[in-house]
Amino acid sequence: MEKNIFVADLAAMKRFAFAVARHAKPGFVIGLAGDLGSGKTTFTKYLAEAMGIQDVVNSPTFTILKIYRGTIPLYHMDVYRLETIGYDWSLEEYIDGDGVAVIEWYPYVGAMLPKNLLSIDIRATGETAREIRIKGEGEYDKVVEDVVRRYGN
Amino acid sequence: MYVLGVESSCDETSVAVVKDGREVLSNVVLSQIDIHKEYGGVVPEIASREHVKGVSMVFDQAIKQAGLRYEDIGLVAVTNGPGLIGSLLIGVNAAKVVAMNYGIPLIGVHHIAGHIYANNLERPIEFPCLALVVSGGHTELDLMNGHFDFVKLGETQDDAVGEAYDKIGRVLDLPYPGGPVVDKLSAIGKDSYHFPRPMIDSPDYNFSFSGLKSHVINLHHNMTQRNEPIIKEDFCRSFQEAVTDVLCQKTKRAAHEYAVKQVIVAGGVAANRGLRAKMALTITDIPVYFPAMKYCTDNAAMIAAAGYFKFAKTGVADDLFLNGDSRLALN
Secondary structure, three states, X not given: OXXXXXXXXXXXXXXXXXXXXXXOOOOOEEEEEOOOOOOHHHHHHHHHHHOOXXXXXXXXXOOOEXXXXXXXXXXXXXXXXXXXXXXXXXXXXXXXXXXXXXXXXXXXXXXXXXXXXXXXXXXXXXXXXXXXXXXEOHHHHHHHHHHHHHHOO | OEEEEEEOOOXXXXXXXXXXXXXXXXXXXXXXXXXXXXXXXXXXXXXXXXXXXXXXXXXXXXXXXXXOOHHHOOEEEEEEEOOOHHHHHHHHHHHHHHHHHHOOOEEXXXXXHHHHHHHHHOOOOOOOEEEEEEOOXXXXXXXXXXXXXXXXXXXXXXXXXXXXXXXXXXXXXXOOOXXXXXXXXXXXXOOOOOOOOOOOOOXXXXXXXXXXXXXXXXXXXXXXXXXXXXXXXXXXXXXXXXXHHHHHHHHHXXXXXXXXXXXXXXXXXXXXXXXXXXXXXXOOOOOEEOOOHHHOOOOHHHHHHHHHHHHHHHOOOEOOOOOOOOOOOOO
8 A cells, every 4th residue: 555645844754753653563664765854864763752762863874774772672774875786684684673674765775675564755845844655565554554544644 | 001903893994003002003094995985885795895805914014014923912902883783893803813812801992982082192181071073973072081981961863974974975966975075175165055053052962963964955956956056165165164163162162161171073074174173263262182184084093092091991801702882882
């Protein structure tokens, strides 16, 4: 299933992330796409907050992977630099692991993505306004419906 | 005491010999930058492979250039985090081999502690001291009341400064790494866009550069759509002025609040000429020190210096279970 939603500002982005976080469980994989500055890391900060993570969640660009300990772990990745390579098998154990994996620039590591994937593509339409396409594959088909209903759009 | 320093947390394989935390006898750095350039950043798997290729040669060169033998070394200090886990492990394991083989104590050093102690290679650090750490992966203010006594006053809530520089470079289509190029172009540009200075007046010592980054990208995008000419130099200058204003003002406020004897700037962005110039103009009543250019980027001499003082303070060495930790905390 695939749905488009409109996010007007940071408060709406937070509401959206909290709706997604309702489905957090070990092995949950979220792919994020969108240009620089579209709000991928911002979404992840709110997701982490909803998952009860107290640490400062900042950009994973430099180290590619940052690990946060909450009720269940959050694996926050930025795979932008893997564009021409397409994979990094050292990340694999975190994608199909004991926590939630958030993969920024997920289209760049197509070979590593699981069958069950929730993909969120963010497009900036204004200073704070964003258009979000949320797509669920495999068992996440039903997640899309629930997230959209909770978000109220 | 001769300390053998080992650093491999990112894309530089480096080994150094430093005497008593001050005197650099050798500092061999094998950089992979040319290899990672084509990917627009460091690729972890490639970095690990390159570290493996170069590590033995770098160890041998460092010992040879220092005119010593391994038997003369009194301590092996190695970066055990934070950094790329695969890269870290190569340095850590190589250091363990030397420590075990020659019966030398081994100590793990935080990468940022190394950047801070790069300043000690030129003059002794005086306490209390305020350290501004700015690099591709870090942006934080640390207060030091003595050797290896770090109190984090604040840190970035999103992007690190060096990362924001590299991303602006990407948007402006500048070669990687963007930081030094943005710095260079800004010298001939004008602050014509006067971008926002995020969190400059917030009462804490935290930073945020993501909003500024988005602001610059939005403007660039809108101007491109309207077919307006993009003056890259002016974008660079305007961005750099905004970033350095925030860094300098917050550092100045912290320096006064904690009545420090000196301010030191550490990390790769300490090489930024705009930052160096503005910091000297902003803080005039307390000495501000930057490491020599060659010690701003990753190197093992700074790790050896930090390891010396850590060992001197704690007197405790690590055992051979020492491991790499990609998100190791400084304190």
